[in-house]
Amino acid sequence: MRSPHVAIVTGAARGIGAATAKRLAQDGLTVAVLDLDEDSCKPVVQEIDKAGGRAIGVGADVADEAAVAFAVQRVVEEVGAPTVLVNNAGILRDNLLFKMTADEWDAVINVHLRGAFLMTRAVQRHMTVAAWGRIVNLSSTCALGNRGQANYSAAKAGIQGFTKTLAMELGKFGVTANAIAPGFIETDMTAATAERIGVGFEELKEASLEEIAVKRIGTPDDVAHAVSFLVSPDAGFVSGQVLYVAGGPA
Ligand code: NAI
16 A cells, blocks of 8 residues: 655665665655665666656765755655655775774764754654654664774764654654664675675674674665664654664664
8 A cells, every 4th residue: 555655765776775765665655765876776766666666766965965955855846745764874984093084084974974964954844744754864783882983883873862862852743763773784885894804795794693693694674674663654652762673682
């Protein structure tokens, strides 16, 4: 059954964002698949179309204020006012603190934190008008600290504070805000981490299993399933939470 809701999923051309966009389309939502380059969104949009869902591709840098305003306006005009937002776009610029450049710090903080802020500020007014909304922000188990990721762990911890504040400010408008903090999920991002630290991806996955209670690596669909629950109409009494999707206690 088609839901009346329009969702924007950022960073949705691949990985967790792509799985989430496809899952929300399956749930009946109309989905704006947003990523840096509109062309890169096409395969996800086509897959959704083929499965009988409804989606559009939108190109925008979430850290660029004017691009965000333009992108959200496009969504409103082409498919309707968005009432679901998944702030998923992310990058890594890992380095030990003593080697980390200010550019590496700024790039990560800008995409994760400024990006989530700009997208949420632009979309919340459509949610408050509708008196209904769902916001899900991607944090990470790295919010608890991770060697080589001072920038990323600060951003992911910041996302948790941001989420709780959104829940407080927007609750009276029927809007919930929650964060999902995934553990090790098999995507291009974690494959790039293996490359950076000079180990094979299979080797990294094998080594990580030791720390994961359920003894398997996570998949983008594991995260998409949690997003699907948090944005569902019946989840309206769950807000300001951080849900660890990590195969065990974080
Ligand atoms: P990914 O690297 O496979 O995909 C990220 C997507 O975000 C890419 O399509 C990229 O083009 C897009 N993106 C990057 N900068 C952007 C910008 N400025 N504007 C718009 N789009 C932009 O990453 P993955 O693994 O799918 O991660 C998705 C989210 O989940 C990220 O926020 C990441 O930090 C978080 N996460 C991932 C985990 C993992 O193990 N893969 C674990 C915990 C959190």
